[in-house]
Amino acid sequence: MRENNKGVLAMSKILIIGAGGVAAVTIKKCARLTEMFSEIYLASRTVSKCEALQAEVGIDRVKKVYAVDADHAHEVEAVINDCNPDLVVNLALPYQDLAIMDACLACHVDYLDTANYEPKDVAKFEYSWQWAYQERFAEKGLMALLGSGFDPGVTNVYTAYAAKHYFDEIHTLDIVDCNGGDHGQAFATNFNPEINIREITQRGRYWQDGEWLETEPLSVREDLHYQNIGTRASYLMYHEELESIVKHFPTIKRARFWMTFGDAYLNHLKVLEGIGMTSIEPIDFNGQQIAPLEFLKAVLPNPGSLAEGYTGMTCIGTYITGIKDGQEKTIFIYNNCEHAVCNEEVGSQAVSYTTGVPAMIGAALMLNGTWRQAGVVNMEQMDPDPFMKMLNEHGLPWHVMECDSSPFSK
Ligand code: NDP
Helix, strand or coil: CEECCCCCEECCEEEEECCCHHHHHHHHHHHHCCCCCCEEEEEECCHHHHHHHHHHHCCCCEEEEEECCCCCHHHHHHHHHHHCCCEEEECCCHHHHHHHHHHHHHHCCEEEECCCCCCCCCCCCCCHHHHCCHHHHHHCCCEEEECCECCCEHHHHHHHHHHHHCCCEEEEEEEEEEECCECCCCCCCCCCHHHHHHHHCCCEEEEECCEEEEECCCCCEEEEEECCCEEEEEEEECCCHHHHHHHHCCCCCEEEEEEECCHHHHHHHHHHHHCCCCCCCCEEECCEEECHHHHHHHHCCCHHHHCCCCECEEEEEEEEEEEECCEEEEEEEEEEEEHHHHHHHHCCCHHHHHHHHHHHHHHHHHHCCCCCCCEEEEHHHCCHHHHHHHHHHCCCCCEEEEECCCCCCC
């Protein structure tokens, strides 16, 4: 329940947009918290997917479903006007972020997402488009919370938590993302294949002494040890949370992001790239314009279908080095999440789970007023403590490890 400005308990209604792998987790988690999320509405492009989730969760919890093309703000506005939510949770694709933000402004409602806006025709990851909404949200007293997934999301909150409790000043940050699981498929991505492949085929980028430095795609490698998994080849990539974290923690001298990939995955990717299947440039096929990557998405396994039989776990965390009481120190904050445990709990694999749970937590903190700031807000700008508490309570427990030294060779 949400306390309004007269101190009266009010209903907390959310509208979730998107009915894919991540949304399935968020809906199931929200549905259990009946007092926090009193009414849930669900809208997506393919309404049958919304109906299937509604049938699974119960019509008493997901009150109504809608077909919506969220590329068009006026379609989103029509849904918002029909169900009148307190918060719109955008779990569709990054392409829809701006149209959904426009609809939220027009209808005077708060906004949350898990991935920053990308134009469909350029694989470009930056916050400029969404940060440009700052004044419009602030003027209306509305809040737009950006990137409430795991990375971005939890990794930003880990950074804020470390800054608050472990350091006087942060100097270096290395986010590491390892999926040590095995889904038994020759090649599959763990979240939307189109968005995933756009992300990993771009040039690497990291922050060093006040500027962004670029590397060839997946050309910088470190063999890192991951708790409860072992040593895995980890590749430097660009990831969107680096941009907001270095903005909000200006003492950071170097910020990097690493992700693990197995040889089989990289070989498949190399072949697919080599034959042009990862291109986003549309080609003419039998008189129809199609982007090869969109076609590839259609033939790859649906990430939501990988959960059954998925073994192993993820380990995602943040190495932070800095100064406390004049002494240099390094800590690692991380979570392990087991695919089979997620499947048993909500019928999903760990990558959907580690994104869907933080989306639920961000929504809960906004609705109960714990996280409240007018404008466009990145996760690390808010008090990390209530979020960290909820991670422990809702399936993503974290650990802090004090390290003798940094695990990176350079
Ligand atoms: P899916 O492809 O499984 O789901 C996306 C959903 O959005 C689908 O239901 C799709 O509809 C719907 N959708 C797509 N286009 C539109 C549109 N124009 N209008 C309405 N609905 C639309 O993706 P995931 O669940 O794997 O990912 C969801 C989001 O989470 C993505 O933005 C992804 O980048 C982000 N993410 C964030 C992570 C983090 O840690 N921060 C990690 C993983 C993902 P349809 O069923 O018709 O295709």
